[in-house]
Amino acid sequence: MRARYKKSVLSILAIGITLGIVPVSAFASNDVINESFHPYNNEKPSHDGLSAGMTIDQSNVTQFKDIIDPAFYTFIEKGWTSITVGETTSFDLHPAYVEASRNALGNVSLGEQVGEINGWKAGRPFPQEPNADDSRAGEKLAWNYKYGYNWGDSAAIAPFYWKYRDMDSGKVERTIKFNFHFLNYKGRVIQEPTPEITPNPSDLFRAIYVQVLDPADVRNTQLLIHRAADDLKRDNSWLYLGFQRRVRRLATGQVTDAFLGSDLMIEDFEGYNGRISDMNWTYKGTRYMLMPFYNHNDMNLDTETHQDDDGYQVIAFGGQGGCFPDITWQLRKVYEVESVPVDESHPLSKRVHYMDAQTFTIPRTVSYDRKGSLWKTFTIGQAHPDHHLSKNKGTGVSIDDSFSMIDVQASHCTTGQFKGQVDPEMSRPSMFNVQHLRATGS
Template sequence: MKKTVFSLMTASLLAAPVYAATLEDVENSFYPYKNGSKEFTNLKPGMTINQSNVESVKDALDPAMYRFIKNGDYEIRVGATTSFDLHESYVNATKTNLNTTTLGEKNGEIQGFIAGRPFPEEPSLDDPRAGEKMAFNFKYGYNWGDTGAVYPFYWKFRDMASGKQERMLKFNFHFLNYKHRVKQEPMPDITPNPSNLFRGIYVQVLEPFDVKNTQLLIHRYEDDLKRDNAYLYLGFQRRVRRLSSGQTTDAFLGSDLMIEDFEGYNGRISDMNWTYKGTRYMLMPYYNHNDEPLDPETHKDDEGYQVVSFTGQGQCFPNVSWQVRKVYEVESSPVDPNHPLSKRVHFMDAQTFAIPRTNAYDRKGDLWKIFTIGQSHPDHHLPANKGSGVSIDDAFSMVDLQANHCTTGQFKGQLDPKLSPENKFSVQNLRASGR
C-alpha cells in the first residue's frame, strides 16, 4: 500500500511542470539586450514608418498600430534599442528571494513573495499559468518605484476626426507601495499597516472649476482575492462615497479611460483570466524624454520642464520615437460576464514589465480601444529622476475607435517621496483636501 501511494505521488510530481528560476534567468530577465537586440531586415534606427513602407515591417507592430499607420493616422520614428536598467536594489531583491514565490490553487493567489520580481524565469507556452505569473510580475514591478507622483498630469479630450480639443483636465496622481519596498525607507514595509494594504493610489483634480477637488483614493490589499476599497470625493457635493466594483469600468470623468485602465491594468489579478500568448520583438514607445519634440504650451514651470507633444490624426498620438523591444503578449479576459470588455491584449515589456501597449475588445469581440503609454529613460528626464532605475510613464493615448475619439495624457513624473506622504492616502485626507 505504501509503495503504491509513493508511486502515485511520484507520478503526479513528475507530471507537474517545474519552473525553478536560476541566477542566469534573472540576468536574462533584467538585461535582455546585453548581447544586442533582434534585427529586422527592413527596420533601422532613424527611419520613419508610414503608409509607404508599413507592409515591410508589419511583423514588428501589433495589429492596432499596424492599422493606424496603414490608414495614415500616425507615423512612427524609429530609435535605437536601449537598455532600461531597473534599480539594482530591485534586481538584488529578486536574486535574494529567488524561487520563494509560488502560485496558490486559485487564480490570483500567491505565496511566499517578499520583494523583487516574483517570476524572473522565461515564460513557457507549456505552463498553463504563465500568463498569471506575468501579471504578478507587472503588479509587483518597479513602476514608479516605491513611491511616485505625476505632478501635474494633463488630460485632453479630443474629437479624432477634427482634432478639436474639447476639454482639458489637470490632475495630481500619487502612488505609494506599503509593502515589498526595496529602495526607500521604511523597507521592506510601512508599519503599522493593520489593513495589510499593498498599494495606494490617490488622484486629485486641480482644474477646471466644475470638477476641481474631485478626488479618487484606491486601497489595494496584499490579498489579491480581497476587493479593493475605492473612494470618490466630489467637490460640489463635499462628501466621500465608496465606489462599487462596477464603477471602476465606467468612463472616468467623461474620458475614454476606465479606472481599471490606469497604468495598463489597474485591477486585481483575480478579476481576469490570464493567458501567455508568446514572446515577440516589436516596436514600443521607449525613448529619452529630453530628446523628443516637446509641447511649449501645455506646461511651463521654473525647472524648464516641458511635456511631450502629440501628433497624428486628431493629435491623438504621442510624438515620440519607438524602439524594438522584447515583449510578452498576454491576454486577459474578465471573470465577470457583465464586464464591458471581452478581453485585453497586453504587450508587456520583458525588461521593465511596464505595459506600453494594450488593445481592448468589446463584448462582441471587435477592437474597441487602443492604449499607449510612452516610457522615458529616467536618465534623460528630470534631473531628480536620474539614476532612479524607474521606467518613467511619460505620455498616454487612449483611442476609442468606435467613437472616433481620444483622451491623451502628458506627465511630469517625479520620484520624490515627499510628494506622496502616507497621510495623503487616507479617507480623512479626502475630506480635508476638499474643503
C-alpha cells in the first residue's frame, strides 16, 4: 500500500511539473530538508570492523582512528577510557521545527559582517549541505547551532549535579547541585506563545537562568544571561551572590573565567554559549564519527547517588579519575567546525566543534590554549527523548544528559549528571529577569 501511494504521488508531481503547476524547486526543497533532518533514512553509516555492541579500547583503537576525534583517540590509546558502540539511530526533531525550516528555505541569508543574518523567523536557517568552496560555510553552521532545537522552546535541568574531580586520584573534590532553566523568546515552534513571546522590550532571543541549591557556601548563587536577537549586541549577564545578597552585572571577560571554580567557562555551556560575532568560523569538513548518543533508560545508571524520589537515576561515570560517562556511542554524520576568537586576549586560540548533522547539538568540542596546545575537551552526552522521562517523549529534543569537561593540562575534570525536563511550567518567562534574582535570593 505504501509503495503504491508513493508511486502515485510521484506520478501526480510529474504531471504537475509537465503542466507547469508544481515548480521543480519543490523537489529540491524536499531533498534538502530530508537530507538535513533524516540523514539515515536511506543508509546508515558504517566502518570496516565496527559493529553495535563491540568495545573499542587500547587493543583495537588504531583500527578506528579516522572515526574518533584526535583528543578522545588519545584518551583511549592511553587506557583512560573505552567506547562501547551502539546502533546508529535517528534523533528526529519535532515536525513543527522541521516544517518551520522548510518554510524558511531560501529566505534566509547572511549579512555583510559576521553576526548579521536576514530573513530568519524560525527553524534551521541553512539546511543545505555545507560547501567547502563557501568561505562562510562555517558561519552558516554556527547559525544552525544557535537557532537549533537544543532544549526546544524551553526546558529545565532540575536537578543538575556537577562534580569536580582530580583525574589522577579519582577524588571528588566538590559536588554542586544546580537548577538550570532555558527559554527562547523567538523562533518558538511548539510551546505557546508561538512564534515569539511578547512583550519583549529588550528584543531578546534567548535567556538562561541558573540557581545553585547546594552546598551551603555557594547556595543561592544565581546567574542570568540575556542574549539579544541582534547578535552584534553583547549579552547582558548578572550574578547574584547569596552570601553578599546583591546582584552585580558580569563584565564581558568573566564569561571566559572558570565558573564557580569548575573546568568550564560560561562560554562553554551547551558546547558554545556566545555570540556568532565573537568568533571566526571555518568549516573543516563532513565525516562519519563516533558520537555520544544513546537511550538513557538503557544505560548503566548511577544507583548509589542522586536518585530522585520518582526513581530517576543519572548516568554513571567511570574511566580515568571517574571522568568519563558510562554510555554508548553511535557512528553519526558530523560537521567539523573551527572557531577562532576575535578578541586576541581570549584564553583560547581556537575550539574545534564536532556538530551532529541531524540535531545540530555539539556533543564534542576540543579547545586549545593561546599557544596552540591541547587544553580541554568537552563531551556532552545526547539522550533520545523517547527513552527518557515520560514528559520528554515526543518532544523531538535531543536531551543533554551527561557531560565531561577534561582539563588535560591540569589532570582535572568536571562532570555533569542531568535530569533534563522539557516542561514549559518549569521555565516561565517571569523567572528570567533581575527582579526574580533578588526575590529568590532574599
